[in-house]
Amino acid sequence: MPPTDASTGTGAGPAPQLGGGAEDTLDLQLPEELFAPFREDELAFAPQRTDDGAGHLLDTPACWGPATTPLGPFQLVPVRIERDLALISRWMNDPAVAAFWELAGPESVTAGHLRAQLDGDGRSVPCLGVLSGTPMSYFEIYRADLDPLARHYPARPHDTGIHLLIGGVADRGRGVGSTLLRAVAELALDNRPRCARVIAEPDLRNTPSVSAFLSAGFRFSAEVDLPDKRAALMVRDRALRNLL
Template structure:
């Protein structure tokens, strides 16, 4: 079987044929939902503490028991988590992939739009037995522009 072509148009199968379906959803938020989001922001509610508009609230998901310990996802709060995330992003092995090396503001500028967004993406810390050990971005892959290139 030939490899999937990342440059394929939506509805194009890896072999070049048509899938007959649109594989990406262009979501248009209703005026009512936009008004609710604006109301939460004006009330001073932080995005990371509100259940995700499209993904739910990863902070409320039960932890997973693993051999090394209990693993949980904790939605990012910049005031609490920026120093550790920025330190990770400046590690050469991480910087090669994330391209967020530099002062804390570089990482903050990447994370802040997600915290203020519509819930398509929620930045989280992976926490093992209460110790931050990884950074995650939980997102709706079907709503990401990259989805248009993969069935």
Template structure:
């Protein structure tokens, strides 16, 4: 993980930083939300019927990255279905997303989020105005993940698909993950941690999260996969 501030520290300062980091991770792993809390929060509703559970993702605005100006735009099924379906049918993507097939398969997946309880928002990632990635920004504390791994109130999760093969394998994923994690922390003041749970087999994805300042915390058995629990903690944001 690139961390210029840590590498530049004196040995004593470095040891202190790593000790503090280890303590933070240990504390993180010990905290688990009770199922009663999860069930109660699941009754909350999105902006169309009550509170917005993700603080208006569509209004977060653009951010400047080393690759260009990037912005999240909530998915429109009518506008974006064909594009997202094409990305999901890429063999390298299908192995982990399992949404290959006709447009109806992806449409059902998108509409489940768009017309659900608001705990997940599907988005396109626009680089200089051009769609180039698919995202799901979700409330990790209200997700199935929270039943299998420690979670804190307002933990926010990320799923990422880089659309075109030409954009993969050159460090762009790490740039995007860092940018979106920063957007979450900037616009969700109640959120102390950004989480992700890539498949353990997806080593390139795990490497991208590490290079984006996330920390590997544990292996987690989820209903559909064995995952790497990746965490970017607000308190370590400017160190990693």
């Protein structure tokens, strides 16, 4: 879990290898009206619905639908390696990102990181963040309660974690990270009815990242000693969402 910075190109770091102990999945069938159509210029990034159960532990982020933000329509689009590897690998080789995610190198390095999630049981789902039709960020949505992170804080069933990096330099340091974090937290709470909290764990020393989460409606909960960093446990509570 390398430390990362949502406001300068990286959010909370990549998801650690996930352990055992999965609990029952939520058998939720979302109504078709939630799947709002993309505009024509966004069709290339439309999520591919599958019937293989991928993502069910997270209530299928591919079906969460778009969000309206002050920056334009935003969509989480599950990664397809054949389409997205070159772009994500280029982002991972940006020095500002590589310092935290530690995935610099040939495309095979990023591919291995993505496949570990895509070939898993759906506890962590890698996604492109598509803003106004343009892929410009990378997210990992994961079950924090089924993650090794849960050994380090009082996890609750269905806690949902977020990792984020902003791909383009032009999108860093001007509040874009906060806007996207707020949008994704709202999507998780809207589409995961059993989820009471959205969790993140940026490096405690990473003041811009902590500030981005605070601006997105997260609260600082505690300092947490993780294997590779001292983290700020950030929490966005469903019960407080209308007050933030």
